[in-house]
Amino acid sequence: MKKLLVVGIIILLIGVSIPSTGRLLDDTTPPEISVTWIIWKTIDELVVDFICNVYDNESGVDRVELYFNNELLSTQIDSGPEFIFGSYPIDEIHPTDVFKFVAYNGAGLSAYAILKGSDYKMHPKSQYYNSRPEEPVISNLLKSSILSFESKTLYVGGSGPDNYSKIQDAIDNTTDGDTVFIFNGTYFEILIINKSINLIGENKESTIIDANKEIDGIYIYSPNVNINNLKIQNAFRAGINLDSNKTDNINISKNIFFSNCHGIHPYFGNRNLTISKNIFIDNNNGFTLVSSSNARIYKNLFVNNSLWAMGFYLSSNCDVYKNNITHGKKYGIFLYGLSHSNYFHHNNFYNNSMNAYFILLSHHNKWYENYWKKPQTIPYPIIGSLGLFIPSWLNFDWSPSKKPNYIGE
Numbered sequence: 001m002k003k004l005l006v007v008g009i010i011i012l013l014i015g016v017s018i019p020s021t022g023r024l025l026d027d028t029t030p031p032e033i034s035v036t037w038i039i040w041k042t043i044d045e046l047v048v049d050f051i052c053n054v055y056d057n058e059s060g061v062d063r064v065e066l067y068f069n070n071e072l073l074s075t076q077i078d079s080g081p082e083f084i085f086g087s088y089p090i091d092e093i094h095p096t097d098v099f100k101f102v103a104y105n106g107a108g109l110s111a112y113a114i115l116k117g118s119d120y121k122m123h124p125k126s127q128y129y130n131s132r133p134e135e136p137v138i139s140n141l142l143k144s145s146i147l148s149f150e151s152k153t154l155y156v157g158g159s160g161p162d163n164y165s166k167i168q169d170a171i172d173n174t175t176d177g178d179t180v181f182i183f184n185g186t187y188f189e190i191l192i193i194n195k196s197i198n199l200i201g202e203n204k205e206s207t208i209i210d211a212n213k214e215i216d217g218i219y220i221y222s223p224n225v226n227i228n229n230l231k232i233q234n235a236f237r238a239g240i241n242l243d244s245n246k247t248d249n250i251n252i253s254k255n256i257f258f259s260n261c262h263g264i265h266p267y268f269g270n271r272n273l274t275i276s277k278n279i280f281i282d283n284n285n286g287f288t289l290v291s292s293s294n295a296r297i298y299k300n301l302f303v304n305n306s307l308w309a310m311g312f313y314l315s316s317n318c319d320v321y322k323n324n325i326t327h328g329k330k331y332g333i334f335l336y337g338l339s340h341s342n343y344f345h346h347n348n349f350y351n352n353s354m355n356a357y358f359i360l361l362s363h364h365n366k367w368y369e370n371y372w373k374k375p376q377t378i379p380y381p382i383i384g385s386l387g388l389f390i391p392s393w394l395n396f397d398w399s400p401s402k403k404p405n406y407i408g409e
Contacts (some may be wrong), residue, residue, distance in 0.1 A: 030111040031056035033064075033103040037115065048093070049086030052101050052113070059106030067100040069251050069274060070198060070226045094296050094319060157183035167191055167209070171199075182207050182230070190214050196224035204229045204256050204279075211235035217260070223248045231256040237265065239283075244268035244291075253277050261285065263305075266292045277409075280305060289315040298322050299407055306330065309352075312339040312362070320344045322407050328352035335362035335384075345369055346405040358384035358395070367397035369405070376400035 036051045054061045061080040066073045076083045085101075102112040154170040155163045164170040167189050170180045179198040184206040191209065193199065199218075201207030208231045211217040217232040221243030232239035232255060239260040242250060244267050251274045257263030263280045264287035266273055273295040280286035281303045288311035289295060295318040302309035302323065308331040312318065316339060325332040325347060332349050335342070335358040345368040349355040355372055358365070363384055372380045382395040 030109040031103045031105045033111050033113050035113045047087035052083040054080045054103040056105040062104045062106050065102045153179040155181050157185045188212050191218045193220045194222050198226040201229035216241040221246045226251045228254050233258040235260040238262040240264045242266040242270050263287050293317050308334040313337045315339045316341045318342045321346045323347045326350040331357050336360050340364040348404050356382045369401045370397050371401040371404045375402040
């Protein structure tokens with residue numbers, strides 16, 4: 001049985017005007033949306049349910065879409081007013097995560113509400129074992145205010161009108177909030193992104209950006225950029241390079257990085273970077289974080305990378321979990337230059353020359369329940385050096401996993 005834990009509310013931030021579907025063309029008012037969340041205690045874990053209320057007195061409610069970090073998670077087609085999305089494990093929600101609820105009315109107009117993972121605080125679990133009240137009470141539900149703007153999608157490689165033949169041409173014609181959708185094909189381009197946009201491929205196996213041994217495949221120097229469903233290969237320096245101090249809140253998900261020097265290279269001062277569900281194969285390095293903080297790195301696959309799968313230099317407070325790291329020719333994880341306060345947990349290491357190593361005062365990091373090639377019955381040592389590669393220090397995974405950690409999709 002579930003038990004009611006915490007109730008919270010969120011108000012609409014922005015309403016987006018979407019081209020009409022042709023119904024009720026005289027309706028120019030987006031719907032009103034508000035979201036309440038409820039945190040429950042189940043037998044095994046804490047979960048959160050979202051209750052979305054949508055009202056439209058003119059053309060009616062058509063559907064609600066839920067996005068998680070700009071990826072479509074669920075769609076409910078109904079007239080409302082109440083839409084329930086759940087149950088999402090609290091342990092898998094990070095403070096930098098973003099839930100976005102987009103409501104459409106019958107005229108195709110939309111409004112959305114945004115909830116960040118940091119918008120509510122979890123109390124110690126010991127406080128949650130309360131009995132469930134007979135009727136959950138949700139009070140002070142706040143209604144929306146509307147601010148409208150237009151957002152558009154530009155297409156590359158298609159055959160219809162208004163398609164671009166080059167990705168960079170499409171990027172150059174975007175404004176903040178727009179999406180560039182790339183159809184399957186191989187594009188020999190060096191891309192520069194200086195706006196807060198979404199760059200999405202049709203299929204990560206067959207939508208290919210080939211840097212042709214030039215310096216970078218994609219160079220980003222704008223915050224709030226999302227890169228999804230691309231194969232990025234043959235970059236002399238990095239498949240994706242992030243400019244210093246200008247690229248907070250970048251989401252790089254469901255891509256393939258192949259035969260680059262660095263798959264991803266965030267360079268000096270990046271914050272709140274998400275790297276998830278990517279494949280890094282046959283690169284020199286999977287990725288290298290430089291002077292970055294609060295990155296979230298999860299559910300990636302690293303295979304046959306030459307120097308390291310993940311490198312951390314002067315980087316801190318990163319959450320690294322549920323990654324598969326295999327057949328690394330030198331290091332699985334390499335920390336150096338005072339990288340500290342990073343948390344490595346529930347990762348799987350297989351057949352690497354050295355699973356993890358640290359040097360130069362990068363010894364204040366936490367390791368927990370990782371699987372180290374085979375079942376471990378005693379704490380697993382991570383060897384490090386306070387000097388120049390002379391083993392002289394140890395960290396420990398005090399509770400290593402006895403079986404491979406489940407990664408999921």
